[in-house]
Amino acid sequence: MQFNMIKKEQLYEGKAKIIYATEQPEEVVVYFKDDATAFNAQKRGSFADKGEMNNAITVLIYEYLEKQGIPTHFIQKLNEREQLVRKVEIIPIEFVTRNYVAGSMAQRLGLEEGIKCENTVYDICYKKDELGDPLINDDHAVLLGLATYEELIDMYDFTATINDLLIELFDEAGLILADFKIELGITSDNELVLADEISPDTCRLWDKETGEKLDKDRFRRDLGGVSEAYHEVHNRLKKVLESK
Numbered sequence: 001m002q003f004n005m006i007k008k009e010q011l012y013e014g015k016a017k018i019i020y021a022t023e024q025p026e027e028v029v030v031y032f033k034d035d036a037t038a039f040n041a042q043k044r045g046s047f048a049d050k051g052e053m054n055n056a057i058t059v060l061i062y063e064y065l066e067k068q069g070i071p072t073h074f075i076q077k078l079n080e081r082e083q084l085v086r087k088v089e090i091i092p093i094e095f096v097t098r099n100y101v102a103g104s105m106a107q108r109l110g111l112e113e114g115i116k117c118e119n120t121v122y123d124i125c126y127k128k129d130e131l132g133d134p135l136i137n138d139d140h141a142v143l144l145g146l147a148t149y150e151e152l153i154d155m156y157d158f159t160a161t162i163n164d165l166l167i168e169l170f171d172e173a174g175l176i177l178a179d180f181k182i183e184l185g186i187t188s189d190n191e192l193v194l195a196d197e198i199s200p201d202t203c204r205l206w207d208k209e210t211g212e213k214l215d216k217d218r219f220r221r222d223l224g225g226v227s228e229a230y231h232e233v234h235n236r237l238k239k240v241l242e243s244k
């Protein structure tokens with residue numbers, strides 16, 4: 001692959017991805033691993049094609065969002081497991097959007113999983129592994145110096161726009177977007193962009209007809225058929241986007 005030629009030293013290794021420098025100071029390579037973790041890495045494993053599927057799904061979604069006017073860090077797919085992206089400073093906040101009750105919110109609030117939220121719920125978490133990425137509020141984020149109140153308003157707006165676009169896209173693929181997490185970054189020229197990945201690792205996706213879970217909950221909850229679920233999401237998205 002000609003693009004592998006530009007890959008240089010490893011800059012960072014996370015739980016599911018590795019970031020490499022390139023000859024261009026403003027561009028980095030993201031490598032998607034097959035490793036999976038859950039519950040702040042207390043549960044570990046890996047499954048077939050995870051890296052390839054998350055790379056491919058993220059590429060499809062980011063290309064789609066770019067077309068809809070959402071600025072992202074994405075530049076181009078390099079190969080099955082790698083993509084070239086703009087180097088950004090990741091804002092250490094996870095923006096979680098919930099359209100349906102599920103996961104940690106169901107537990108925290110004693111609600112039944114699967115109920116549609118009357119109002120969209122936005123949670124923010126402080127990205128800090130040592131603390132287990134705790135849920136925080138806007139005042140905490142400002143206190144920690146992660147963002148100003150004005151910046152938070154812009155970031156919630158950005159998140160809401162992405163939610164609207166993703167709900168529609170997944171709906172066309174026969175999937176309910178129950179909830180998802182995104183990460184935002186700042187480029188060297190101070191632009192706020194969507195960074196990281198959007199994949200079945202970072203979304204809860206339920207089949208519209210059967211309610212079947214087609215996301216990382218299959219791994220978290222030992223439901224089996226994890227790799228098949230990721231392939232299914234990829235196939236459905238590909239079909240929808242090819243027809244556009």
Ligand code: TMP
Nearest residue numbers: 102103104105179180181201202203204
């Ligand atoms: P939660 O129910 O565990 O709070 O997760 C909400 C959504 O955020 C779900 O779609 C999975 C995603 N998520 C991540 O992408 N990374 C994480 O570390 C966590 C905890 C959740």
